[in-house]
Amino acid sequence: MLEMATTRRLLIVDPCEDCHQLLPGLRTVGWEVDSCGLDEAGDRPCDVGLLRLQPFHLERPEAVKDLISRSNTEWIAVLNQDVLRLQNVGDFVCEWFFDFHTLPFDVSRVQVTLGRAFGMARLRGQGAVHVNQPEHELLGDSRPIRDLRKLLSKLAPTESPVLIRGESGTGKELVARTLHRQSQRHAKPFVAINCGAIPEHLIQSELFGHEKGAFTGAHQRKIGRIEAAHGGTLFLDEIGDLPLELQANLLRFLQEKHIERVGGSQPIAVDVRVLAATHVNLESAIGAGRFREDLYYRLNVLQVVTAPLRERHGDLSMLANHFAHFYSQETGRRPRSFSEDALIAMGKHDWPGNVRELANRVRRGLVLAEGRQIEAADLGLMSQAATVVPMGTLEDYKHRAERQALCDVLNRHADNLSIAAKVLGISRPTFYRLLHKHQIR
Template sequence: MMNKKLLGIPLGSREGKAALALTRDFDTVLARDLDHAETLLRTRSFLLGVIEVGAPAPLAEVEQFLREHSWVTWIALCRDDALLDQRWRRLVHAHCMDFHTHPVDATRFGHTLGHAQGFAELGDVAPRRTEGDDMKITGSSPAIVALRRQLLRVAAAEASVLIWGESGTGKELAARAVHEQSARRGGPFVAINCGAIPATLIQSELFGHERGAFTGADKGRTGLIESAAGGTVFLDEIADLPLDMQANLLRFLQEKTIHRLGGTKPVTVDVRVVAASHVRLQDAVSRGAFREDLLYRLNVLSVEMPPLRDRADDLQALAETFFQDYARERAAGVRGFSPGALAALRAHHWPGNVRELLNRVRRASVMAEGRTISAQDLGLASDSCAAQRLHHTRAHADRLAIKAGLLAGKTITQLALELGISRMTLYRLMAKYDIETQVRKRHC
């Protein structure tokens, strides 16, 4: 059984504190205010919370707090006038499982808390990133665990890094992780999208210019690479860099100096370069679109980002993280994802990777009309149907395999071994599919 922890937020109410003193069956932690409660929720795990509502508590702040921590099952303690105010009534209805008015009846309050604890335990644990992970990379799939280990090794070095991955896989997030885990974490992290800078400006943007270097250059300007001195420069979509700029970048990587546009003196810049591309640069070299010598300079250490379709175990955690990240935008009363929505997430192929998932969840959080986000809200209704068909197909295959084995005279032990499952799992499947047999006692 889970530890019965309770977060109490009396918001200065003496009646609220008295009510929370009745929670003897729980490990109750009291928060001084909403900021303190926020800190506690970041550092500890709570499934259940009790919060005081009603004036003079700040309604807007309380509502925002409850939106951002909707995975907690909340019980409201209502001050005398709270339920007379339509705004507080709507807040309790949208965000709380139950409510009590002062003075609190100890017996009824205890029953409510016990029921709420049991209800909370039916759901998933609050969405949290892996303990000790300060990379802000969500997930615990084998692909992500391996990626974190690789990024830690890469961060410990000083060599240039090349990150490859499909669009939307989180290449900039990985680059930031390398910077933040490195000895350069105290310096700047400057991200540059090489494909977003006009060709006529890219020399000046990257390397800077001196006063009078061109018409309109009334004063000198530090370039983006120089502005990252002491830190890391992230060159995203490096394959879009024009060939002449590739030559300048190669010179910088070799000599660690730059020449500002219109300048005559080299400027030494201490910066680590992390580059990324969704294009295989070796293919770009073969087409003559990328310099081979620059590729070798950049690709000292390489990282490959896994596509979302290879991270099925992370889908729910990512969706829950985005759901919480955009709590301020979502419709009131939306508490999470329906089972059909979660099935649709797993059935979808995710050509747009994590960026596509973020966009779908953000849109669904705003547009959902029910208590939970559905597959239709995510725009994945067809994937939900496909997931249901796949589930039924697997169930039919399981049923046929079990019946065939039993009709062939196999014992429970033999059949479980053949199917690669435990005997208890086999018994559960037989009960689920209503398969009766006279050989249950022949399992020795």
């Protein structure tokens, strides 16, 4: 007897007469069927979609891509031989649809395909990442990122300067934007300047502005970044690259709360909160005479340290899926999941470029992927079979294997530690003891 415990919802978009003739048989085997036009399909929930693909759909493919991207399910194209012969239709169907059927229908084959599509849609749903946070949210559920969010909630309401430290690619500007967004200044400007990306002879003008005629080429007055941030937040990225002369000017501004434009003589009062970031060791720079100690203490009133990606165990798959969805809009390809081999390769990679490197590799993977999943090679990573482990003592192997097992299981089940422990065949208390032993989470 047929199992009817699970309701399976099928949405048929722009149906034809052949589609309508399918309905009685599909309802008999347990499908709950609805139909509508393409413009209404985004508001109709479904587990599997059937789209009658016609030439006018190919003339505005973005509408079809948008529907499939947002529905988080599998779609099957229905088309006749004339449409199948159109240029590029094959690539379009292979990229965006789970399968296709040509008219007239083979009813038994349709039912089998719908069943397979339903199963794949369920798997896709289990791995889906729904990011409802604002654009500049810090994503992740590892201990370092939870501690960071908690710290930022304490620092944001204050007016004190904050020094943000961490490796390149760990999201220091993201931290600065979060501090601004959660502060009382959130409705005012957030102005960022990379002190290492502006030519030295232009930095003073960029920061403080200039008056008309202040130097050759100064044809009109220019408002500097500090003045543009009045009432809001000024973020000085890579502050360690600021030339010593400009460090003195910045220190004077922090002390006196006013600036003078280049070529000007009138002090201009400016009210900003200053956030600074660096990936270099400022203490060493002070010892080498490259950074002013008095400026260091002015900026380092409060301090935030961003964790490298290799220490954020459990966040890797969430971030990878987030970037896969984000960059799919740029590449025009359907968001892809990651193969088991790709997940293992990502878990074993050290990520020297941190989250920025992950974003770039996922972006590359979306472009290069030929199958329905992103593979390790698409990411530019070595597959599990190609990974060579250096020799060591037996104890080294045991320690490495234990830690890798914990990292691998967290990459897949970070949201449910009971399941993670069960997968490893250990009790939950033992699982927590091992996490503590290896300083994970």
